[in-house]
Amino acid sequence: xxxxxxxxxxxxxxxxxxxSKKCRDTLRMxxxxxxxxQRPDVFHKVMLMCMQSSPKMNEVIxxxxxxxxxxxxxxxxxxxxFRLGEIHFKYAQYGMKPHFLDIFALHMETILxxxxxxxxxxxxxxxxxxxQLNAFIAETMSLAYSKCQQRAMIARR
Numbered sequence: 384x385x386x387x388x389x390x391x392x393x394x395x396x397x398x399x400x401x402x403s404k405k406c407r408d409t410l411r412m413x414x415x416x417x418x419x420x421q422r423p424d425v426f427h428k429v430m431l432m433c434m435q436s437s438p439k440m441n442e443v444i445x446x447x448x449x450x451x452x453x454x455x456x457x458x459x460x461x462x463x464x465f466r467l468g469e470i471h472f473k474y475a476q477y478g479m480k481p482h483f484l485d486i487f488a489l490h491m492e493t494i495l496x497x498x499x500x501x502x503x504x505x506x507x508x509x510x511x512x513x514x515q516l517n518a519f520i521a522e523t524m525s526l527a528y529s530k531c532q533q534r535a536m537i538a539r540r
Contacts, residue, residue: 400457400519406512413500413509421498425491432490433483457519464520468527472535484521491517 402410418425495513500506 400460400516402512402515406508406515409505409508410512410516413505417498417500417509418495422494425494429487429490429494432493433486436486436490460516460519461523464523465527467520468524469531472528472531484517484524488514488517488521 422428492510492514495510498506498509500509
């Protein structure tokens with residue numbers, strides 16, 4: 384029974400990454416072509432901006448690159464985000480807080496708004512898609528964080 388408390392199974396009941404085909408295609412097309420082409424340092428820059436806002440933040444940044452490497456596969460992204468949420472719980476004792484995800488989203492969107500697109504509609508769709516991806520990651524990580532808190536409370540009894 385004690386081993387069961389240590390292992391947190393990835394829940395299969397999570398919502399899927401709901402994103403229209405147009406948003407998904409636009410995000411895929413412009414992630415490298417526009418975002419990484421214009422701002423190859425984007426994740427480093429966002430990390431620095433986040434650390435200025437909240438110095439105890441680092442791990443959140445890595446998740447965005449994983450999402451692209453996972454080809455926006457909702458199940459894979461959810462699993463990676465869930466694991467990242469578990470890691471954040473471990474860092475809670477050092478001051479890591481779930482609201483850091485909001486700080487990340489704010490700074491990332493600031494950079495996204497500064498990108499140049501040949502079509503303003505595509506820019507708006509790209510920003511919307513990135514916002515949806517961030518919301519999905521934050522929700523999944525928060526769920527993992529919450530599950531870890533519940534397990535910790537049970538273990539203390």
